[in-house]
Amino acid sequence: MNDAFYNGSPGWMQWDINVTYNTGMMPQNEYLQNLNISLTVNNFLDADPPQVFNSRSRGREIFAFDSRFSEMGRFASLTLTKTW
Numbered sequence: 001m002n003d004a005f006y007n008g009s010p011g012w013m014q015w016d017i018n019v020t021y022n023t024g025m026m027p028q029n030e031y032l033q034n035l036n037i038s039l040t041v042n043n044f045l046d047a048d049p050p051q052v053f054n055s056r057s058r059g060r061e062i063f064a065f066d067s068r069f070s071e072m073g074r075f076a077s078l079t080l081t082k083t084w
Contacts, residue, residue: 012069015044038083046074 020038027033049069 012047012050014042014047014069017041017044034083036079036083038079038081040077040079042075043070043073045047048073 016040023032023035023037025033027035039061049071052066
């Protein structure tokens with residue numbers, strides 16, 4: 001086996017967190033009732049993708065990381081959903 005052209009990726013773990021709260025019918029204000037608030041953080045620990053030298057689209061784009069993983073790092077989103 002020739003390790004010079006190894007086409008694999010080392011192990012990698014990413015932690016995602018989601019916290020959701022639903023106000024239900026508790027608030028007196030009608031607009032705040034049945035409001036769903038959700039906070040999602042992808043790649044919570046901001047882990048870097050594994051370093052591997054590979055290319056996409058026939059070698060035109062060369063990356064120093066596995067392109068199957070996001071190069072974005074940590075990403076947070078807040079979602080508000082109102083049910084009438």
